[in-house]
Amino acid sequence: MNRAAVFLASALVLGACTEKPQGVTTRKVDEKPWENASAAYAAPGFKAGDKGAWESQMRSRNQAQNEYNRTATR
Amino acid sequence: MARMKFICDSERCIECNGCVTACKAEHDVPWGVNRRRVVTLNDGVPGEKSISVACMHCSDAPCMAVCPVDCFYRTDEGVVLHDKDVCIGCGYCSYACPFGAPQFPTNGTFGLRGKMDKCTFCAGGPEANGSQAEFEKYGRNRLAEGKLPACAEMCSTKALLGGDGDIVADIFRTRVLTRNKGSEIWGWGTAYGKPSQGGTAPAQPKTETSKS
Numbered sequence: 056m057n058r059a060a061v062f063l064a065s066a067l068v069l070g071a072c073t074e075k076p077q078g079v080t081t082r083k084v085d086e087k088p089w090e091n092a093s094a095a096y097a098a099p100g101f102k103a104g105d106k107g108a109w110e111s112q113m114r115s116r117n118q119a120q121n122e123y124n125r126t127a128t129r
Numbered sequence: 130m131a132r133m134k135f136i137c138d139s140e141r142c143i144e145c146n147g148c149v150t151a152c153k154a155e156h157d158v159p160w161g162v163n164r165r166r167v168v169t170l171n172d173g174v175p176g177e178k179s180i181s182v183a184c185m186h187c188s189d190a191p192c193m194a195v196c197p198v199d200c201f202y203r204t205d206e207g208v209v210l211h212d213k214d215v216c217i218g219c220g221y222c223s224y225a226c227p228f229g230a231p232q233f234p235t236n237g238t239f240g241l242r243g244k245m246d247k248c249t250f251c252a253g254g255p256e257a258n259g260s261q262a263e264f265e266k267y268g269r270n271r272l273a274e275g276k277l278p279a280c281a282e283m284c285s286t287k288a289l290l291g292g293d294g295d296i297v298a299d300i301f302r303t304r305v306l307t308r309n310k311g312s313e314i315w316g317w318g319t320a321y322g323k324p325s326q327g328g329t330a331p332a333q334p335k336t337e338t339s340k341s
Contacts, residue, residue: 082200082212083255088272091258101275110130112275117292120281121300123307 132188132207133250134294135281136301137181140310141288144169144179148280148289152183155251155279156268161235164248165280181280181289184209184230184248192222192231206272207294208250213266218242250291251278 089109097103101112118124144167152158152165165183186209193201193209200215201222220242222231233242253270256263263270271279281291290297 079212079214080198082202082215085202085204085210085255086258086273087205088252088258088270091273095259096269096274098275103273103275109275113130113272113277113293114296116275116277117296117300120277120284120287120290120292120297121303122287123300123303 130206131294131296133186133252133292134207134297135181135183135185135278135289135291136297138288138290138301138304139178139180140308141286142167142179142181143286143288145285147283147285148181151279151283152248155271156249157264158268159234159236159243159246162232162246164230164232164246166229181284182228183280184226184250185228186248186250191225191227195221195225197221202255204252206252208252208272210249210252210254210267211245211247212255213244213246216244218244220245251276 087106089103089106091103094103098112098116102108146167149163149165149167153163156164158164165181167179167181169177169179171177186203186207188207190201190203190209192211193203196211197219198215198217200213201209201211203209218233220231220233222245223229223233230247231245232247233245236243249267251269251271253259253263253273254267256266258270258273269279271277276282278291281289284290290300
């Protein structure tokens with residue numbers, strides 16, 4: 056009787072010591088840059104659409120870093 | 130499309146820290162984190178060279194390799210990003226990175242490290258593009274807006290080039306060939322091919338005469 060009571064009590068106490076489920080363990084899937092683009096702050100003249108439009112926008116914007124397009128090279 | 134890359138032209142960098150300021154302002158970077166830093170060699174000595182350093186978005190990123198919870202991922206454009214919700218703030222990526230790119234905010238109590246923060250190439254993170262959640266965690270997603278990283282676009286001397294690796298390398302190559310200087314730093318033969326393989330011979334730097 057005593058042993059059964061001890062066993063029951065310990066089972067109840069230890070039952071509270073279960074491991075809590077972990078938080079987030081897998082990372083979210085990222086969207087492509089041309090998907091669901093923010094229209095509010097989009098570059099002037101750029102409309103989010105397909106991959107090709109985005110790539111050509113990137114290429115043309117990249118040339119803004121090349122001042123040899125505006126100045127004559129020696 | 131080629132991988133997204135940065136090149137900092139040390140011949141042009143004037144250590145203005147415009148890139149650092151632009152990055153901090155654009156992304157509301159947490160206190161204690163410098164996503165981009167300007168490193169100066171021989172500071173104060175004539176001939177000092179400065180270079181702007183941030184995450185290099187490595188093709189074989191050591192941070193990604195050592196992360197115990199696998200929170201890093203690489204986009205199709207080669208940008209190395211991570212998920213802050215999965216990050217446990219262990220700091221292992223900070224040890225692994227040779228450039229010191231992964232950093233941790235200093236606003237934690239009792240030395241709490243918090244989530245890792247680093248340069249995202251202005252590509253945000255795995256939240257919805259342009260969402261408030263993405264801005265709060267990772268900063269602005271300029272790539273989704275059709276723009277390039279703020280640091281490169283803000284550079285006053287166009288020292289810091291950022292974008293499509295092919296185009297950026299081409300711009301830098303044009304510069305080196307035009308001014309006849311700057312090829313020795315970046316391993317010309319490795320990047321553009323040795324003359325025996327059909328590449329262009331590197332420009333010989335002019336010897337600088339001292340002006341007294």
